Amino acid sequence: MNKNYIILTALMIVLAGGLLVVPERQKYQQIGPDELLWEIIQPTRYVSTDKVAQLIIEGDPSLELVDVRPTADYEKFSLPKSINIPLDSLLQESYQDYLGIDGMKVLFFSNDDIKADQAWVLAKRLGYDNIYVMKGGLNCWIRTIIQPKKPSTDSPSTEFALYDFRKGAQMYFTGAKTETSEKSSNKKAVKIQRKKKKTAASGGC
Amino acid sequence: MKKHKIKNYPHYINPYFGGLLLGILIIVTVYITGRGLGASGAVKSAVVTSVDVVSSSHAEESAFYSKFISDDHSPMYNWLVFESIGIFIGGLLSGAIFGRIKKFRVEHSPKITSKTRLIGAAVGGILFGFGSQFGRGCTSGAALSGTATFSFGGMIVMFGIFGTGYAVAYFFRKLWI
Amino acid sequence: MGPLIPNGILTGNWDFVIALLLGIAFGFVLEASGFSSSRNLAGVFYGYNFVVLRVFFTAVIVAMVGLLYFDYFGWLEMDKIFILPTYLTPMITGSVVMGFGFIIGGFCPGTSYTAIAIGKLDALVFTGGLFLGIFLFSEAFPLFQDFYYSGDMGSPTITDMLGISAQWIAFAFVVIALAAFWITWIIEKRVRKNITPYKF
Numbered sequence: 035m036n037k038n039y040i041i042l043t044a045l046m047i048v049l050a051g052g053l054l055v056v057p058e059r060q061k062y063q064q065i066g067p068d069e070l071l072w073e074i075i076q077p078t079r080y081v082s083t084d085k086v087a088q089l090i091i092e093g094d095p096s097l098e099l100v101d102v103r104p105t106a107d108y109e110k111f112s113l114p115k116s117i118n119i120p121l122d123s124l125l126q127e128s129y130q131d132y133l134g135i136d137g138m139k140v141l142f143f144s145n146d147d148i149k150a151d152q153a154w155v156l157a158k159r160l161g162y163d164n165i166y167v168m169k170g171g172l173n174c175w176i177r178t179i180i181q182p183k184k185p186s187t188d189s190p191s192t193e194f195a196l197y198d199f200r201k202g203a204q205m206y207f208t209g210a211k212t213e214t215s216e217k218s219s220n221k222k223a224v225k226i227q228r229k230k231k232k233t234a235a236s237g238g239c
Numbered sequence: 240m241k242k243h244k245i246k247n248y249p250h251y252i253n254p255y256f257g258g259l260l261l262g263i264l265i266i267v268t269v270y271i272t273g274r275g276l277g278a279s280g281a282v283k284s285a286v287v288t289s290v291d292v293v294s295s296s297h298a299e300e301s302a303f304y305s306k307f308i309s310d311d312h313s314p315m316y317n318w319l320v321f322e323s324i325g326i327f328i329g330g331l332l333s334g335a336i337f338g339r340i341k342k343f344r345v346e347h348s349p350k351i352t353s354k355t356r357l358i359g360a361a362v363g364g365i366l367f368g369f370g371s372q373f374g375r376g377c378t379s380g381a382a383l384s385g386t387a388t389f390s391f392g393g394m395i396v397m398f399g400i401f402g403t404g405y406a407v408a409y410f411f412r413k414l415w416i
Numbered sequence: 417m418g419p420l421i422p423n424g425i426l427t428g429n430w431d432f433v434i435a436l437l438l439g440i441a442f443g444f445v446l447e448a449s450g451f452s453s454s455r456n457l458a459g460v461f462y463g464y465n466f467v468v469l470r471v472f473f474t475a476v477i478v479a480m481v482g483l484l485y486f487d488y489f490g491w492l493e494m495d496k497i498f499i500l501p502t503y504l505t506p507m508i509t510g511s512v513v514m515g516f517g518f519i520i521g522g523f524c525p526g527t528s529y530t531a532i533a534i535g536k537l538d539a540l541v542f543t544g545g546l547f548l549g550i551f552l553f554s555e556a557f558p559l560f561q562d563f564y565y566s567g568d569m570g571s572p573t574i575t576d577m578l579g580i581s582a583q584w585i586a587f588a589f590v591v592i593a594l595a596a597f598w599i600t601w602i603i604e605k606r607v608r609k610n611i612t613p614y615k616f
Contacts, residue, residue, distance in 0.1 A: 042255065043594050050481050050590040053583040056488065254467045255597075257449030258474020264441050265479035266486065271426065271434055273419030274498035276442055278526035279546065286550045303557035321432045323529055325439015330530025332440065333447035339534045346454060346536055360454075360538040363521015364528075364545015365552065366513050371525065372553045373510025373564065375500060378524035379442075381507075383472065385500040387479035389573040389582055392502030396511040401460075403515020408461035411519050415458040 065161050073158055080169040081141060083178045084196065087203040090114060098140045100132065102153040113143065113175070114207070121149050124156055134162045143168035143175075179203050250337050265387050272318075275384020279377035281323030282368065283307070287314040348415050359414055374399070418492040443530050445471075452531040454522030454538060461519060463607040466600040473593035480586040494582075504567035521545065 065073075073079070089097050090113070099116035101108045108118040119129045121144075133140055140157070142150040142165065150167045157165050168175070177183075182200035185193040251257075268276055287307045291298040291314065298304040307314050334340040347356035371377040374396045376385065382400055385393015420426040426434070449471045450456045459465025486492035518524060523531060523542045531539030557564070575582050 039255075039597075043598075046477065046481075046590055046594060049485075050477070050587045053481065053484050053488070054587055251450035251467070252448045254449055254470035255474050257445055258471040259478055260445045261442075261449075261471060261475035262478025262482060264438065264445060265475060266482040268438050269479075269483060269497055270418040270486065270492055271420045271438070273422040273496060276438065276526075278524070278529065279550075282525060282543070282546045283550050286547060286554060290551070290554070301554065301557065302561060303554045318431060318435045321435035322439035322442070323526075325436040325441075326443035326446070326526055326529045327439075327533050328436075329440040329443020329445075330447040330452060330533030331443075333444045333530070334452070334534035337448065339447070339452070341535050343535045343537050345538050347538070348455065356538050357541050360521050360523070360542040361545040361548075363517045363519075363523070364542040364547075365517075365549035366545075367517030367521060367524065367542075368546035368549020368551075369553050370510040370513030370515075370517055370549075371546075372550060373503075373506040374514055375503065375507060375510070377514065377526070378518075379526040381500055382511075383475060387476050388483065388497055388499060389480070389575060389585065390500035390502070391569070391572045391574050391577045392500045392504075392507050394574055395502065395504070395507050396514075399508055399511020400515045400518060403512045404461045404519050407516060407519055412462065414520070415455065415522070416462050416464065 065159060070155070070159060074155065079154060079165070079167050080147075081166045082169050083175045084199065084203075086113075086141065086143075086168050086175075087179050087207070088199075091203060091206055094139075096138050098132065098135070098138045100140055100142050100153070101144070102142050102149050103144050107145075111172075113172075116143075119153075121153050124153055125160075130160075133157055133160070133165070138164065140165045141168055142166070144171050146171040146173055180208060261383075262387075265384060268384075269388060275380065275388055276322065277319045277376060277380035277384065278323055278326065279368070279371040279380060280317070280319035283372070284314045284317045284320050348413075350416075351414060355414070418486070419496055422496050423493075442526065443533070446527055447530040447534065451527040452534050452536065452539075454531070454536075457524075457527060458519065458522050463600075463603050466604050469600055470597060473589075473596065477586070477590045477593050480582075480589055484582060484586055499571040499573055501571045502567075502569040503565065504569060506564055506567060509563075517549075 086099075090099075099113050101112045101116045101118045102121045102124065103112075103118075104120050105118055108116075108120075112118070117132065119132060123129060140162070142153040142157075144150045144153075147167055147170055150171060154165055154167045170178075179200055182197055182204060185197055265275055268274070284307070287298065287304050290301075290304055291308060298308055331340070345353040345356055347353055351359075367377065371381075374381050375392065376382075376396065378400060381390075381393050382397035383393075386397050387393075418425075421431065421434075446452065450467050451471070456465050456467050460468040483492065483494070487494045514524075521542050523539055525543070525546055528539040528542045528546070532543060573582070574580070574585050578585075580588075
């Protein structure tokens with residue numbers, strides 16, 4: 035009888051003491067790997083630049099644009115009304131408030147969509163929903179919205195409708211921010227080529 | 240009379256085992272509902288319901304009752320009421336299993352009469368009911384569940400109840416020993 | 417993961433079934449541990465029966481340590497669970513009044529329900545007293561409304577107030593409780609020599 039109690043006493047102390055010595059645990063809640071893989075292969079996380087332009091023009095209040103490039107780049111040029119959360123500080127506590135707001139769609143973008151995709155995966159693993167990536171990033175934004183190409187004459191009429199929309203969007207954005215389009219144009223050249231290979235399957239960018 | 244083998248102590252489960260079960264029950268309760276157990280809340284619901292039935296206007300005017308009255312459902316339609324019904328059934332179950340359910344009786348120290356014990360119980364009940372409102376819960380809700388969930392107020396109530404109990408035990412010893 | 421109901425994993429329809437089941441488990445443990453006898457309960461204050469202390473503190477330390485492990489393994493979000501608010505002065509007053517109620521009445525609300533279940537009339541009277549006490553309180557509420565809401569400190573945890581981490585608090589509770597178990601075991605043996613066994 036007495037011996038059992040001594041064992042139980044020791045057990046309880048060990049259990050309680052265990053809490054003191056276990057290493058501090060990261061409190062990030064992660065979603066399971068299966069779920070993450072499933073989500074990653076879904077194309078639904080991508081939003082085309084045209085759609086983004088439309089949402090911005092319409093003034094969708096539930097859209098939260100998040101620029102994940104370094105702050106220096108963000109200050110040079112970014113989308114209107116976007117906020118800047120550099121990729122390497124996405125996990126910081128102070129930025130967590132921007133994600134996972136009820137009813138808000140969070141759209142990540144960077145120059146191409148690699149960094150934005152990384153941000154998306156990180157946020158997804160933290161369990162946030164309603165997060166998206168702007169397909170093609172700012173490079174694509176410039177090619178499609180800021181400097182749209184006129185489709186060749188034998189293109190289907192939908193191409194022309196899209197072109198008309200892009201022209202309108204171009205006026206909306208460049209009219210409001212004239213200098214930015216110039217500044218950003220020199221950024222364009224470098225990364226486009228690489229990215230094109232990666233996402234060859236989809237249209238647009 | 241079988242259970243009077245060891246002197247006349249009835250068959251209770253080992254208190255530490257009981258405590259372990261109760262501790263696990265608190266964890267399960269918190270895990271499922273996000274809050275601990277309670278008991279006095281059910282009586283409060285009963286009081287509010289009774290007052291509401293007897294004089295609805297009085298209940299609505301009162302700053303206290305009106306906090307617990309809703310148009311959607313009766314104040315008895317409450318988590319703690321169901322839980323307390325459960326406590327009663329659980330007691331019934333355990334009493335039946337261990338053979339403790341007997342005809343109605345008053346348990347008291349041989350030095351006092353049944354009447355004294357009943358008066359004590361009534362006075363104690365009134366005090367407990369009164370105090371539980373200020374304490375935001377009774378022994379189960381505030382002291383036990385509160386402390387177990389690391390609430391500062393819960394710990395205050397726990398020390399308050401047991402501290403007072405020990406401090407004044409001497410003056411009421413005739414009631415018990 | 418947990419808590420299940422606040423996190424919407426279990427929907428509201430199950431609330432009352434769960435309440436009933438948890439209540440049954442609670443009542444069963446209370447009764448089976450001997451909390452349905454007021455003489456058992458009061459024994460803790462006179463040293464002849466420490467069952468209250470044993471059950472109560474075992475439950476507290478098991479729950480504390482268990483909850484911290486649940487938190488550690490990420491099964492339970494501790495910041496989503498309900499923390500009893502603290503109203504310092506009314507709570508101290510209330511607990512002192514309850515302390516008197518306990519020693520005079522010999523029950524607390526939960527235990528009195530189980531005692532009624534096994535046929536204790538004193539428990540029935542105690543519950544009647546509870547009803548009356550809360551009724552008197554409610555009727556007289558305007559008199560001490562200000563006092564009732566005084567000392568509002570929000571819902572601080574012990575960690576918030578004392579600045580000690582929850583792990584250390586749990587550890588301290590465990591050590592104190594275990595020490596108390598051993599000490600009271602010795603006290604009880606001594607006291608019981610001088611006391612006539614009582615009938616239940």
